[in-house]
Amino acid sequence: MGKRVAVVVGGSVAGLACAHAVAEAGWEVVVVEKAAVPAGGNGTGAGLGLDAQSMEVLARWIPGWGLDAATLPLAVDLNRTTDSEAKAARTLTRDEGFNFHAAHWGDLHRRLHEALPAAVTVLWGHQFLSFEAPDGDGDGDDERGVVATARVLRTGETVEVAGDLLVAADGCTSSIRRHFLPGLNLRYSGYSAWRGVFDFTGKESCTTMAGIRKAYPELGNCLYFDLAYKTHAVLYELPNNRLNWIWYINGPEPMLTGSSVTMKVSDAMVAEMREEAERVWVPELARLMRETVEPFVNVIYDAGEPPPRLSWAGGRVALVGDAAHATTPHGLRSTNMSVVDARVLGRCLARYWEPCARARALAEYEAARLPVVAAQVLHARRLGRLKQGLVVGSNGEVFDARTATEEEVSQLRQSSVPYFSGAPIVE
Numbered sequence: 001m002g003k004r005v006a007v008v009v010g011g012s013v014a015g016l017a018c019a020h021a022v023a024e025a026g027w028e029v030v031v032v033e034k035a036a037v038p039a040g041g042n043g044t045g046a047g048l049g050l051d052a053q054s055m056e057v058l059a060r061w062i063p064g065w066g067l068d069a070a071t072l073p074l075a076v077d078l079n080r081t082t083d084s085e086a087k088a089a090r091t092l093t094r095d096e097g098f099n100f101h102a103a104h105w106g107d108l109h110r111r112l113h114e115a116l117p118a119a120v121t122v123l124w125g126h127q128f129l130s131f132e133a134p135d136g137d138g139d140g141d142d143e144r145g146v147v148a149t150a151r152v153l154r155t156g157e158t159v160e161v162a163g164d165l166l167v168a169a170d171g172c173t174s175s176i177r178r179h180f181l182p183g184l185n186l187r188y189s190g191y192s193a194w195r196g197v198f199d200f201t202g203k204e205s206c207t208t209m210a211g212i213r214k215a216y217p218e219l220g221n222c223l224y225f226d227l228a229y230k231t232h233a234v235l236y237e238l239p240n241n242r243l244n245w246i247w248y249i250n251g252p253e254p255m256l257t258g259s260s261v262t263m264k265v266s267d268a269m270v271a272e273m274r275e276e277a278e279r280v281w282v283p284e285l286a287r288l289m290r291e292t293v294e295p296f297v298n299v300i301y302d303a304g305e306p307p308p309r310l311s312w313a314g315g316r317v318a319l320v321g322d323a324a325h326a327t328t329p330h331g332l333r334s335t336n337m338s339v340v341d342a343r344v345l346g347r348c349l350a351r352y353w354e355p356c357a358r359a360r361a362l363a364e365y366e367a368a369r370l371p372v373v374a375a376q377v378l379h380a381r382r383l384g385r386l387k388q389g390l391v392v393g394s395n396g397e398v399f400d401a402r403t404a405t406e407e408e409v410s411q412l413r414q415s416s417v418p419y420f421s422g423a424p425i426v427e
Contacts, residue, residue, distance in 0.1 A: 007146060007148045014320055052099050053336070057343045077098040081402060082280070083402075133316045148160070180312045189302065190250055191384070194246070194297055215282055216285075219243070225412070228401075232248055301328075309370070311365060327381075330387065331376055340369075348362065379417050379418055
């Protein structure tokens with residue numbers, strides 16, 4: 001029997017993970033990606049947390065992953081409350097069984113790309129435009145596939161890429177998802193996030209690093225959450241002498257242009273952020289934010305409702321990653337869900353090799369993943385609202401770290417996320 005071909009739209013981490021998983025199942029893969037070149041590593045993206053299940057899956061595809069210096073352990077999940085007046089922090093809850101690893105998005109993307117098998121072709125600089133997938137149930141005698149149309153950005157020409165399966169890994173603003181679910185809009189969370197990566201190469205003994213090491217003595221092994229009144233910040237160390245920080249700020253939905261949820265920021269916006277940091281956070285964190293080069297803003301969205309389906313067009317189209325289930329970041333789920341989506345999709349395709357069995361393969365993928373991702377999206381939404389001091393539930397309940405009970409504080413732990421110990425994988 002000839003090779004089956006999967007067309008993956010999107011060459012970010014989710015798309016490259018799918019390329020590995022589907023190739024592992026014996027398929028040929030063509031990835032269509034708008035970026036002209038793969039991520040270079042250090043200068044691209046920000047930090048992310050990988051759970052034990054994702055680390056195990058990635059080690060299948062990336063030689064030496066988890067055994068080299070590409071990640072740092074995050075063994076401790078630590079939530080603290082910050083007194084903005086006294087500029088002091090105290091522990092709310094501490095979990096020493098966290099078992100995550102920190103990585104830089106660019107490092108992970110580069111390693112996934114470098115390890116791609118020969119069965120994968122990446123079309124860099126190709127902007128996805130549209131697709132055609134025939135109606136039908138995907139079973140029986142109908143073996144027709146899909147055709148994706150893309151524009152070659154360097155020349156302006158339009159090309160068609162044909163395959164047996166289309167995998168939508170085109171992010172939270174996915175045009176493929178909109179085709180099937182035109183009424184499923186992203187939901188604005190009520191806040192945006194300032195983000196930055198501080199590179200301390202050659203600066204380990206500087207005043208800023210000495211201060212931050214004193215205020216956050218477990219950096220390199222700990223995921224710190226600092227909660228102040230109606231706001232919270234995240235801090236952890238990345239490989240190669242970098243610190244990753246995030247600061248969530250409540251406010252009306254910003255006006256965005258294009259399909260990106262990342263905002264361009266002005267010098268005035270950066271100056272205002274740094275001034276507010278001095279007021280809210282301990283001096284060491286405020287100084288780190290002040291000295292970070294090129295901080296940026298992510299507007300935080302998730303899926304308006306948990307996705308009703310993950311597969312379409314009679315087993316010819318599958319949705320993965322943020323295209324399927326955009327989530328707020330608070331459960332550290334986005335990359336982890338994408339990696340496990342890819343693994344389960346690959347296993348299902350391997351179980352149902354015959355051309356007429358695409359619908360059964362994708363139905364099994366959907367059955368395995370839909371309950372997991374729906375529960376995790378909703379939990380992350382609630383966790384974000386708790387930490388931002390926004391109303392949770394219909395009774396007007398608002399979490400305040402300054403007066404929270406032990407039971408309320410326990411909800412802040414990452415281990416409260418559904419399927420924290422691992423999601424089911426079809427074997």
